[in-house]
Amino acid sequence: MLKPILLVEDNPHDLELTLIALERSQLANEVVIMRDGAEALSYLLRTDNYAGRADGNPAVLLLDLKLPKVDGLEVLKSIRETPELRSIPVVMLTSSREEPDLLKAYELGVNAYVVKPVEFKDFVAAISDLGIFWAVLNEPPPGSLRLKRTRQHDDPI
Amino acid sequence: MSTTEAQDLLDAIDRCAEEPIHIPGSIQPHGFLLAVDEPQLRVQQASENTQHWLGRDARTLLGQPLSTLLDTDRIQAGLAALAEDDQNPFHVGDVSFNLDGGNERIFALMAHRRDGQLILEFERAGNTRDAYDTLYPLMRTFVTQLQETRELLGLCQLAVKEVKRITGFGRVKAYRFDAEDNGLVLAEEADPGYARYLGLCFPASDIPQQARQLYRENLIRVIQDAYYMPSPLVPPLSPATGEPLDLSFAALRSVSPVHLQYMRNMGTLASMSISIVVRGRLWGLISCHDAEPRQVSYQTRTSCELLGRILALQIEAREVETLTQRKLELRQQIVRLLSAMADHDSVVEGFRQLPDVALAFAGAHGAAIISAETCEAMGETPAYEQIMQLVQWLGKRREQLIFHSDCISRDIPELPELAKHCAGIMAISISHLHAHYLIWFRREQIKTVEWAGQPEKQVDHHSGALSPRHSFERWQQVLGGYATPWEPVEIEGALELRNAVLGIVLRKAEELAQLAGELRASNKELESFSYSVSHDLRAPLRHIAGYTELLSELEGSRLSERGVRFLENIADAASFAGTLVDNLLSFSQMGRSALRLSDVDLGALVASIREELAPDCEGRQIEWQLRPMPIIVADAAFLHMALRNLIGNAVKYTRTREHAVIEIGAEQHLGEVTVYVRDNGVGFDMQYASKLFGVFQRLHRMEEFEGTGIGLASVRRIIERHDGRVWAEGELDQGATFYFSLPKLAYTPLSS
Numbered sequence: 001m002l003k004p005i006l007l008v009e010d011n012p013h014d015l016e017l018t019l020i021a022l023e024r025s026q027l028a029n030e031v032v033i034m035r036d037g038a039e040a041l042s043y044l045l046r047t048d049n050y051a052g053r054a055d056g057n058p059a060v061l062l063l064d065l066k067l068p069k070v071d072g073l074e075v076l077k078s079i080r081e082t083p084e085l086r087s088i089p090v091v092m093l094t095s096s097r098e099e100p101d102l103l104k105a106y107e108l109g110v111n112a113y114v115v116k117p118v119e120f121k122d123f124v125a126a127i128s129d130l131g132i133f134w135a136v137l138n139e140p141p142p143g144s145l146r147l148k149r150t151r152q153h154d155d156p157i
Numbered sequence: 158m159s160t161t162e163a164q165d166l167l168d169a170i171d172r173c174a175e176e177p178i179h180i181p182g183s184i185q186p187h188g189f190l191l192a193v194d195e196p197q198l199r200v201q202q203a204s205e206n207t208q209h210w211l212g213r214d215a216r217t218l219l220g221q222p223l224s225t226l227l228d229t230d231r232i233q234a235g236l237a238a239l240a241e242d243d244q245n246p247f248h249v250g251d252v253s254f255n256l257d258g259g260n261e262r263i264f265a266l267m268a269h270r271r272d273g274q275l276i277l278e279f280e281r282a283g284n285t286r287d288a289y290d291t292l293y294p295l296m297r298t299f300v301t302q303l304q305e306t307r308e309l310l311g312l313c314q315l316a317v318k319e320v321k322r323i324t325g326f327g328r329v330k331a332y333r334f335d336a337e338d339n340g341l342v343l344a345e346e347a348d349p350g351y352a353r354y355l356g357l358c359f360p361a362s363d364i365p366q367q368a369r370q371l372y373r374e375n376l377i378r379v380i381q382d383a384y385y386m387p388s389p390l391v392p393p394l395s396p397a398t399g400e401p402l403d404l405s406f407a408a409l410r411s412v413s414p415v416h417l418q419y420m421r422n423m424g425t426l427a428s429m430s431i432s433i434v435v436r437g438r439l440w441g442l443i444s445c446h447d448a449e450p451r452q453v454s455y456q457t458r459t460s461c462e463l464l465g466r467i468l469a470l471q472i473e474a475r476e477v478e479t480l481t482q483r484k485l486e487l488r489q490q491i492v493r494l495l496s497a498m499a500d501h502d503s504v505v506e507g508f509r510q511l512p513d514v515a516l517a518f519a520g521a522h523g524a525a526i527i528s529a530e531t532c533e534a535m536g537e538t539p540a541y542e543q544i545m546q547l548v549q550w551l552g553k554r555r556e557q558l559i560f561h562s563d564c565i566s567r568d569i570p571e572l573p574e575l576a577k578h579c580a581g582i583m584a585i586s587i588s589h590l591h592a593h594y595l596i597w598f599r600r601e602q603i604k605t606v607e608w609a610g611q612p613e614k615q616v617d618h619h620s621g622a623l624s625p626r627h628s629f630e631r632w633q634q635v636l637g638g639y640a641t642p643w644e645p646v647e648i649e650g651a652l653e654l655r656n657a658v659l660g661i662v663l664r665k666a667e668e669l670a671q672l673a674g675e676l677r678a679s680n681k682e683l684e685s686f687s688y689s690v691s692h693d694l695r696a697p698l699r700h701i702a703g704y705t706e707l708l709s710e711l712e713g714s715r716l717s718e719r720g721v722r723f724l725e726n727i728a729d730a731a732s733f734a735g736t737l738v739d740n741l742l743s744f745s746q747m748g749r750s751a752l753r754l755s756d757v758d759l760g761a762l763v764a765s766i767r768e769e770l771a772p773d774c775e776g777r778q779i780e781w782q783l784r785p786m787p788i789i790v791a792d793a794a795f796l797h798m799a800l801r802n803l804i805g806n807a808v809k810y811t812r813t814r815e816h817a818v819i820e821i822g823a824e825q826h827l828g829e830v831t832v833y834v835r836d837n838g839v840g841f842d843m844q845y846a847s848k849l850f851g852v853f854q855r856l857h858r859m860e861e862f863e864g865t866g867i868g869l870a871s872v873r874r875i876i877e878r879h880d881g882r883v884w885a886e887g888e889l890d891q892g893a894t895f896y897f898s899l900p901k902l903a904y905t906p907l908s909s
Contacts, residue, residue, distance in 0.1 A: 011696060013700040014696065014700070017699070017700065017704075095692055095693075095699075116695075116696075116699055117735075118695065118698050118699050118702045118731060118732055118735030118736075119732060120699075120702055120707065123703065
């Protein structure tokens with residue numbers, strides 16, 4: 001079973017477009033959706049509504065920077081401060097490159113960030129790159145197509 | 158006069174000024190003198206003429222207790238009452254000597270202390286009652302009249318009349334010393350037959366310095382007979398001090414032979430002078446002369462001295478009054494000028510609005526205000542070049558707050574041309590840093606001085622001693638090159654104005670600083686506003702673009718051709734709006750982020766930009782003329798953006814040219830580097846040149862040349878962040894040249 005991708009996005013349009021982009025990148029991972037930072041933390045820490053969920057961290061966290069209740073930076077901070085969550089790769093989704101909070105995100109240990117491009121094509125490309133890198137390459141799940149391809153590449157028979 | 162003669166004269170004047178007139182070693186013989194020690198009251202020195210007055214050889218008196226000569230009990234109280242700090246002789250009483258053979262028996266005794274000696278002077282006793290009866294009423298009337306007289310001349314006139322009445326001298330005149338100590342006769346009363354000197358000027362050299370000093374301390378001096386034979390003191394040196402006896406305050410002090418000669422030359426045999434001392438300065442003299450020898454009793458002298466003191470006080474009061482009046486006037490003028498400056502919010506403008514006040518303030522004929530690049534002149538002033546030369550000259554004396562001169566040819570010999578146009582200037586510097594001045598000009602005042610005789614003494618060629626001039630004939634001198642001197646009160650007023658103006662300038666600077674602070678704050682606010690607006694705009698644009706694309710993907714085949722075109726337009730518009738927002742964001746970023754200075758190789762930068770622009774140049778014929786470029790210090794990323802914008806524009810606006818020529822070069826000037834990008838493209842109309850660098854300013858229709866209208870604004874912002882300037886030259890359809898100049902910056906390289 002592939003680890004899920006956790007997507008935290010409050011804007012419904014962005015959510016829909018991101019999901020389409022993920023879909024198009026043909027990632028096999030399940031996508032878990034959280035609509036604000038507090039909910040995301042509950043999920044990760046398995047508290048409140050998510051107290052009963054099965055053990056395990058997501059393969060990657062796609063985290064919008066601006067979120068209601070608890071914003072992206074705070075979520076990131078909590079993750080980096082919690083030993084069990086610390087190793088989760090976090091990719092920050094931002095609206096523009098000029099985001100002053102980006103610097104803070106780096107200080108807090110974000111793994112990558114994606115500026116959501118205006119052009120949808122570009123967005124799809126960015127998301128699939130991300131997915132491939134973080135969801136697959138970093139922790140290759142056994143038996144995945146791309147894993148095989150990588151293996152072949154690494155170890156040509 | 159030949160040079161040698163002139164030198165002789167100067168030497169003689171020096172000797173004259175050195176003559177120790179306070180220790181002449183002798184007295185005038187109309188009385189006699191005893192110097193006694195205290196408290197023993199033994200005679201230490203005596204004037205030789207005791208022989209004449211007392212019938213006793215002076216030597217026989219030496220060492221004698223005073224009590225053996227006269228009844229000391231009678232004067233004991235008077236001596237005890239002598240004030241320690243008053244050195245003027247005081248009438249202790251009339252005394253009679255217990256001696257036989259003297260000419261007189263009753264003497265008026267005047268006593269004063271000097272150098273630890275009690276100096277006793279004996280003169281013929283007058284009739285005290287008579288003196289009291291005549292002097293008191295006269296003085297009373299005089300004082301009342303003095304108080305009623307406002308004018309200086311009137312005061313002097315009154316004093317002269319009164320002194321003449323009291324003393325009976327043939328001619329009494331009052332004169333005032335000018336700044337150079339020449340004495341101008343202001344008032345005169347004279348009997349028929351006496352030469353008149355009213356309005357004439359006596360040269361300063363007539364009264365040597367040490368005599369002036371003595372006049373200042375001892376307010377009265379009498380010479381009863383210019384032909385007197387001085388009576389020496391015996392012994393010549395005071396046994397107590399081993400020095401000659403100091404006779405500064407002695408009424409009988411013998412005077413300089415030069416002075417006696419002067420008197421005889423003037424045809425006067427008796428003289429008396431009363432000093433007018435105002436605020437410690439010898440303001441003037443009341444000078445009395447008579448063709449015949451004349452006795453002046455101590456009562457008369459005392460009255461005259463008192464009169465002199467009263468007169469001095471009155472003069473001081475008038476002067477203070479005049480001064481206060483002038484000060485008040487100056488203040489009012491300063492206030493008017495300042496309020497005009499405040500109203501117009503400008504020092505220069507304030508002056509320009511009130512030329513009359515600006516001139517009257519300093520009693521000037523012309524004035525000029527010099528600030529950074531402007532020279533505002535009013536009234537009668539020298540030409541611009543001369544004023545600027547003067548400013549340069551003043552610039553070397555920046556530490557001086559004020560400069561004034563009533564004779565430019567004398568005080569600024571470097572600027573002869575200036576001296577041709579005005580004679581007096583007063584300049585105040587109104588900035589610590591810059592050459593900002595207020596300058597007043599006064600025109601030449603041809604001064605005619607009526608000297609009472611040519612103001613040159615002559616040297617007696619036999620003795621080398623100064624021989625006083627023989628001629629008191631009028632002699633007229635015309636003095637050129639001088640302006641009316643600047644009065645101390647005017648100078649003070651100018652300094653006061655300076656401080657007030659500086660206050661205004663400083664306050665303005667403060668206001669500006671505050672304004673700049675507020676501007677910075679509101680700029681920052683605007684920037685963060687524009688940032689968040691742009692930021693928030695980006696999301697809906699993204700959604701429009703995304704859904705448009707999805708829509709055309711999913712439903713494109715079912716749409717009409719027009720429908721597809723509309724969708725494409727929507728996508729294009731969203732994409733363009735996205736670019737616009739991105740550019741705006743980076744534009745606002747430029748204002749906010751700090752410059753990271755480093756060495757920037759402009760040549761390499763241009764090369765890399767050309768590479769970036771290669772796709773736009775494809776299929777075009779562009780002739781690149783690349784001039785050598787220097788390495789400068791700047792923010793590499795920002796400069797890249799600016800240059801890319803300019804070169805990109807050059808590529809874009811030459812698109813319609815079959816053969817495009819783009820020239821890029823740099824010129825180095827003193828302290829700055831100017832970079833230019835020249836093209837032979839469509840150019841622009843110079844009347845829009847000022848609009849080129851504004852945000853969203855576009856000179857072309859979208860179909861002709863695409864663009865967001867932010868590019869050049871960004872260039873300007875980047876260059877201005879570097880404290881540089883941007884400008885452009887162009888002509889419609891004739892190409893354009895864009896310039897930016899950067900000051901040569903320095904940075905501290907980070908140590909690796």
